[in-house]
Amino acid sequence: MDAFVLQLLNGLDKGGAYALIALGLTLIFGTLGVVNFAHGALFMLGAFCAVGMRKMLTLSTKVKDESVTFFDSFKEVPYLQLWFGDTGKQLIDYAVPLSILLTIPLMLLLGVALERGLIRHFYRRPHADQILVTFGLAIVLQEIIKSYFGANPIPTPAPAVVAGSANVGAWLGLGDSVVYPWWRLVYFGFSALVVALVFAFLRYTTFGMVVRAGMRDRETVGLLGIDIQRRFTIVFGIAVIVAGIAGAMYTPILPPDYHMGMDFLVLSFVVVVVGGMGSLPGAVAAGFLLGVLQSFASMNEVKGLIPGIDQIIIYLVAVVILLVRPRGLFGRKGVMED
Secondary structure: OHHHHHHHHHHHHHHHHHHHHHHHHHHHHHHHOOOOOOHHHHHHHHHHHHHHHHHHHOOEEEEEOOOOOOOOOEEEEEHHHHHHOHHHHHHHHOHHHHHHHHHHHHHHHHHHHHHHHOHHHHOOOOHHHHHHHHHHHHHHHHHHHHHHHOOOOOOOOOOHHHOOEEOHHHHHOOOOOOOEEHHHHHHHHHHHHHHHHHHHHHHHOHHHHHHHHHHHOHHHHHHOOOOHHHHHHHHHHHHHHHHHHHHHHHOOOOOOOOOHHHHHHHHHHHHHHHHOOOOHHHHHHHHHHHHHHHHHHOOHHHHHHOOOHHHHHHHHHHHHHHHHOOOOOOOOOOOOOO
16 A cells, blocks of 8 residues: 555656646647647756756855864855845745746746747648657757756755655555655645646636637637637747746756756657647646556566566557547547548
């Protein structure tokens, strides 16, 4: 039971990342019909927004070390600590969650710029053209990050208050044998909150209702005098924001490097296809489902029976589901069934 709970928790926090990236991918495909192979790079950019925020907060200067009395000695002290004391230390400690304040406006501006400057010209082009141009964009973005931040992963710690482990076993009545990192629990809760906010926005606001109507029948909504293209541009920006904040909050779990976007991109496209192209509930459900399956497949007992199963389980499940149901678990009839 202890091993089961641990693997379930591992799968849920990993599935949270898959679900958030897949949610953004599905928003873009469902509204604009664009297959965005740069979405993993946007996740990576969000992670480096957190890295950049920490670098800004830790800008420092040399001050004399008063603890050394025999000779002059200097140490690096962050400006925030010099100016604000303990409050400055806390701001530095909370660099990752504070990075959301930087990530949201930057990713929104980037998303609007990409949609208006590039993506818009490929709406009516074949999907192969869309894949080529967005994949090329992803390579350009990751090379820019590589040239500025280097090729090595950059550790970015979580706030000290959630740096330890939670006694999950005590919560579930299993004793003290099940402990789990606090930040991973925070990330799962964060991903669930973001998913809920996106669904609430699309379901309960007038803007969201119009967008959903446009996803169903774009021409009819346009004939009603609504500038559906402008709303789709905003939705594209929202999808980019979701990818960015997902990456920013994931940095304490996986130190970011320039290639992390590609690693998540392939898996996230599998998630989207399994859930159903254009289906938002399908993207979220498939993200968590495949995250949990991948986690259980990584157990030593399972790998002992089927070596390497943890590397291919997601693709095996995708093959089975698509053979039985080509449109995916929640896909609309006719999508991917021609």
